[in-house]
Amino acid sequence: MADLVxxxxxxxxxxxxxxxxxxxxxKTIQNDIPVFCxxxxxxxxxxxxxxLVEIGTPKMDPATRQVVKDDKGVVxxxxxxxxNTACTTPVSEGMAVRTQTTVVSDAREDVLEFLLTSHPxxxxxxxxGGECPLQxxxxxxxxxxxxxxxxxxxxxAKHVPLGDLIYLDRERCIQCSRCIRFxxxxxxxxxxxxxxxxxxxxxxxxxxxxxxxxxSGNTSDICPVGALTTAxxxxxxxxxxxxxxxxxxxHCAVGCNTTLNTRLDTKTGxxxxxxxMPRQNEQVNEIWLCDKGRFVHHYTRAGDRLQKPLIxxxxxxxxxxxxxxxxxxxxxxxxxxxxxAVIGDRIANEDxxxxxxxxxxxxxxxxxxxxxxxxxxxxxxxxxxxGVGFDMKQLGKGxxxxxxxxxVEEQAPVWFLRLRxxxxxxxxxxxxxxxxxxxxxxxxxxxxxxxxxxAAQWAAQTDDAALSTEELTKARNVLFVFxxxxxxxxxxxxxxxxxxxxxxxxxxxxxxxxxxxxxxPHGNTQGVFDIVAxxxxxxxxxxLSVDVAWLVGVGDTSDxxxxxxxxxxxxxxxxxxxxxxxxxxxxxxxxxxxxxxSGDRRVQRFYRALPAVGQAKxxxxxxxxxxxxxxxxxxxxxxxxxxxxxxxxxxxxSGLGYEVLAKTESQWPPVGRDDLYYGGTGYENDGxxxxxxxxxxxxxxxxxxxxxxxxxxxxKGPARKLYQTGELIKRSDVMQTHIx
Amino acid sequence: xxxxxxxxxxxxxxxxxxxxxxxxxxxxxxVQYPDEQRPMSARFRGRHHLKRYENGLERCxxxxxxxxxxxxxxxxxxxxxxxxxxxxxxxxxxSKTYEINMLRCIFCGYCEDACPTNAIVLEPIEFPTGYTRExxxxxxxxxxxxxxxxxxxxxxxxxxxxxxxxxxxxPAIDSSV
Numbered sequence: 009m010a011d012l013v014x015x016x017x018x019x020x021x022x023x024x025x026x027x028x029x030x031x032x033x034x035k036t037i038q039n040d041i042p043v044f045c046x047x048x049x050x051x052x053x054x055x056x057x058x059x060l061v062e063i064g065t066p067k068m069d070p071a072t073r074q075v076v077k078d079d080k081g082v083v084x085x086x087x088x089x090x091x092n093t094a095c096t097t098p099v100s101e102g103m104a105v106r107t108q109t110t111v112v113s114d115a116r117e118d119v120l121e122f123l124l125t126s127h128p129x130x131x132x133x134x135x136x137g138g139e140c141p142l143q144x145x146x147x148x149x150x151x152x153x154x155x156x157x158x159x160x161x162x163x164x165a166k167h168v169p170l171g172d173l174i175y176l177d178r179e180r181c182i183q184c185s186r187c188i189r190f191x192x193x194x195x196x197x198x199x200x201x202x203x204x205x206x207x208x209x210x211x212x213x214x215x216x217x218x219x220x221x222x223x224s225g226n227t228s229d230i231c232p233v234g235a236l237t238t239a240x241x242x243x244x245x246x247x248x249x250x251x252x253x254x255x256x257x258x259h260c261a262v263g264c265n266t267t268l269n270t271r272l273d274t275k276t277g278x279x280x281x282x283x284x285m286p287r288q289n290e291q292v293n294e295i296w297l298c299d300k301g302r303f304v305h306h307y308t309r310a311g312d313r314l315q316k317p318l319i320x321x322x323x324x325x326x327x328x329x330x331x332x333x334x335x336x337x338x339x340x341x342x343x344x345x346x347x348x349a350v351i352g353d354r355i356a357n358e359d360x361x362x363x364x365x366x367x368x369x370x371x372x373x374x375x376x377x378x379x380x381x382x383x384x385x386x387x388x389x390x391x392x393x394x395g396v397g398f399d400m401k402q403l404g405k406g407x408x409x410x411x412x413x414x415x416v417e418e419q420a421p422v423w424f425l426r427l428r429x430x431x432x433x434x435x436x437x438x439x440x441x442x443x444x445x446x447x448x449x450x451x452x453x454x455x456x457x458x459x460x461x462x463a464a465q466w467a468a469q470t471d472d473a474a475l476s477t478e479e480l481t482k483a484r485n486v487l488f489v490f491x492x493x494x495x496x497x498x499x500x501x502x503x504x505x506x507x508x509x510x511x512x513x514x515x516x517x518x519x520x521x522x523x524x525x526x527x528x529p530h531g532n533t534q535g536v537f538d539i540v541a542x543x544x545x546x547x548x549x550x551x552l553s554v555d556v557a558w559l560v561g562v563g564d565t566s567d568x569x570x571x572x573x574x575x576x577x578x579x580x581x582x583x584x585x586x587x588x589x590x591x592x593x594x595x596x597x598x599x600x601x602x603x604x605x606s607g608d609r610r611v612q613r614f615y616r617a618l619p620a621v622g623q624a625k626x627x628x629x630x631x632x633x634x635x636x637x638x639x640x641x642x643x644x645x646x647x648x649x650x651x652x653x654x655x656x657x658x659x660x661x662s663g664l665g666y667e668v669l670a671k672t673e674s675q676w677p678p679v680g681r682d683d684l685y686y687g688g689t690g691y692e693n694d695g696x697x698x699x700x701x702x703x704x705x706x707x708x709x710x711x712x713x714x715x716x717x718x719x720x721x722x723x724k725g726p727a728r729k730l731y732q733t734g735e736l737i738k739r740s741d742v743m744q745t746h747i748x
Numbered sequence: 749x750x751x752x753x754x755x756x757x758x759x760x761x762x763x764x765x766x767x768x769x770x771x772x773x774x775x776x777x778x779v780q781y782p783d784e785q786r787p788m789s790a791r792f793r794g795r796h797h798l799k800r801y802e803n804g805l806e807r808c809x810x811x812x813x814x815x816x817x818x819x820x821x822x823x824x825x826x827x828x829x830x831x832x833x834x835x836x837x838x839x840x841x842x843s844k845t846y847e848i849n850m851l852r853c854i855f856c857g858y859c860e861d862a863c864p865t866n867a868i869v870l871e872p873i874e875f876p877t878g879y880t881r882e883x884x885x886x887x888x889x890x891x892x893x894x895x896x897x898x899x900x901x902x903x904x905x906x907x908x909x910x911x912x913x914x915x916x917x918x919p920a921i922d923s924s925v
Contacts, residue, residue: 128913130839130913130914132809132811132813132864132865132914133809133810133811133827133839133840133841133914137811163912163913166840166912166913167840243810243827243828243829243840243841244827245812245826245827246811246812246816248816249812249815249816272824273826274824274826274845274847
């Protein structure tokens with residue numbers, strides 16, 4: 009770093025980049041200046057006055073403009089007469105800061121006493137109690153007593169629904185405006201605002217319906233008091249009672265890192281997820297999470313989870329033992345002349361790998377991805393994808409981000425937050441091209457339109473100057489974000505090919521921050537594709553006609569092949585399960601471990617958080633048991649061993665393993681440690697930040713369309729909404745009013 | 749030490765008989781529990797009781813601080829939200845589930861100390877006994893006091909605004925002392 013500024017904090021020398029705020033500079037030397045309103049992800053406002061410190065700069069001689077030195081040659085510091093806020097003051101050369109003097113600690117005590125004048129002190133019933141910045145800082149810096157009468161406290165409404173997901177307690181609010189600034193600066197949903205002034209100031213929502221944002225849950229994490237609580241976790245448990253397991257969200261291609269907080273529930277008698285919290289990964293989701301990832305977890309403990317294997321007898325599905333079900337499946341597979349496996353794109357890599365391995369042992373075995381459409385372009389998205397060192401945080405001035413045919417906020421909400429920051433805060437140029445309006449249109453430097461379904465044709469023919477080869481060559485990096493909405497397989501692949509062509513022509517191949525970024529439908533589309541690709545795999549499974557079909561986590565009925573005998577591994581009695589011959593109860597992501605590959609090819613581990621439901625087993629276990637009955641000598645004891653086998657067989661994954669994926673690195677800003685006040689209650693990353701495998705742009709894809717595309721001619725990408733109805737979201741009570 | 753003489757060894761026999769004879773004439777200290785009970789100190793820490801306010805509302809607000817303080821991990825609390833139509837305790841929160849495993853409890857009284865509303869009290873009455881392990885897990889219904897005469901049991905229907913806050917203020921602390 010070139011522009012380092014030297015200063016001393018409590019006599020300790022520290023060098024930080026130019027523009028750093030004092031509070032952050034102090035943090036780098038483990039000097040925790042207390043804050044409430046300041047948050048390292050938000051712009052500083054200096055509202056709470058908690059971070060007051062003594063600041064001095066080298067004394068200058070007014071006549072000579074030289075630094076004044078005393079007899080001993082030490083620079084004289086001119087201390088500012090009043091305390092100043094460390095969160096709004098950037099460092100300057102030679103600056104001196106004192107954070108431990110009596111004046112400073114008196115100021116902290118006074119600020120806390122004022123903050124607590126009308127704070128209800130109902131910590132015993134407050135959901136934030138135990139992980140509350142106000143509680144922690146009062147213990148550390150606050151007065152032991154209050155000079156204010158309890159009876160004189162101002163009483164405000166304690167149960168104000170801002171929306172149906174977030175409740176506001178006006179008494180607890182200390183008006184730090186972190187929630188308002190998050191909504192304004194990061195989510196760009198201007199739905200919260202201050203109302204009235206002085207003692208009557210309160211947070212109100214301006215939208216109808218209230219708090220209309222996909223990111224509302226994050227405000228509860230960064231609220232430094234218990235003013236904002238989620239409808240989902242309200243009074244569910246105390247924070248210290250919760251178990252926590254690192255996990256990965258599988259609802260979209262982002263692959264947000266999460267922590268599942270679990271606790272025993274006396275009603276059901278087993279552990280359940282009480283809340284889903286973001287787990288810091290500055291490469292993926294920073295400390296944010298969308299409301300779908302946060303609140304759609306109730307399906308893991310839905311009452312209608314499949315608990316026992318079922319087989320069809322006399323036209324009815326009846327409960328049976330695993331022994332009988334596995335025997336039946338293996339005997340059918342042994343006698344089958346043709347076999348197909350259809351693997352849903354939320355299934356872990358390990359399960360997909362083992363099933364693919366089994367099915368490919370059949371001479372006519374085929375493995376396919378569900379939904380099928382992404383298979384038409386996933387190889388291009390992988391081989392010409394972003395580089396290994398890709399980091400959305402580095403996108404900024406000089407970079408061009410082109411979003412084609414995708415609604416990033418609906419399809420990958422956290423990418424929306426990060427792309428928006430690259431454009432709005434760091435000056436990247438955004439070009440949006442779509443057949444309809446999206447939220448990203450607000451920041452576009454250039455907008456292109458085309459008829460619905462004509463994205464590829466538009467991309468091929470466009471003579472937009474903004475997308476000309478010269479412009480793209482001039483750019484520091486070019487990132488193409490694209491989706492398959494309303495496209496058929498030919499157009500979707502065509503679009504990807506044209507975008508690749510533009511990257512190649514502009515000489516942008518091989519740069520870490522240049523490449524394709526696909527908006528896949530779910531969390532492991534790329535992973536399942538990587539595994540089934542290269543086998544007899546591609547195309548639309550719906551047109552297959554086979555003896556035995558094994559469907560794992562397939563949601564769409566049109567993805568089911570015509571099969572004489574079908575096996576379905578599922579969580580619920582879905583439409584496909586109800587017409588199957590054998591139904592095997594599977595484990596949800598929270599009850600097992602495994603890996604997912606996100607849309608930007610980051611392979612990430614998730615861990616077991618809950619015990620199994622009934623007799624449900626992980627899919628890999630069922631596959632292995634069937635394989636053993638068919639004569640295979642497989643002895644995989646855990647997903648870790650299967651992943652080792654996967655890494656040995658799928659070249660892209662070579663060199664990866666569970667130990668590598670579990671590695672973490674120190675991240676800035678620090679979050680979720682003892683100093684909760686600094687970054688909010690999101691969790692520190694203790695489960696691994698994952699590894700992005702290398703793209704392979706040397707593979708120039710064939711100019712002709714692959715054969716598989718022809719079998720997908722009847723497919724068309726749906727317009728995906730974040731809260732569109734599905735088997736998982738419909739089992740979350742808090743989401744009911746949001747489902748579209 | 750010198751060997752005890754033969755005479756002193758012999759003398760031990762009548763001393764032993766004398767002790768037996770003396771005790772035979774005394775009233776035995778054994779008490780026929782549970783038909784008879786020894787008097788207890790008023791501050792003896794026996795089994796837990798969940799107290800109520802005079803109006804019948806439960807003092808327990810489900811904060812689970814007792815469970816946090818419990819060194820034996822004997823207490824399990826699940827909370828839920830009060831409404832004016834179904835009010836169990838003052839404030840927003842009440843304990844939906846409150847269980848104490850009496851086999852684990854060591855009767856240290858830390859739960860009493862931790863309780864912000866003086867809801868849980870260890871009282872020298874009713875010693876926990878039982879024949880099964882399950883029976884020794886005391887549920888909220890077993891721990892909760894009966895409501896004072898003339899007051900309804902919980903949940904009660906209350907007027908909006910009357911019981912909004914969970915903690916009855918303590919007297920002001922005189923900081924000059």
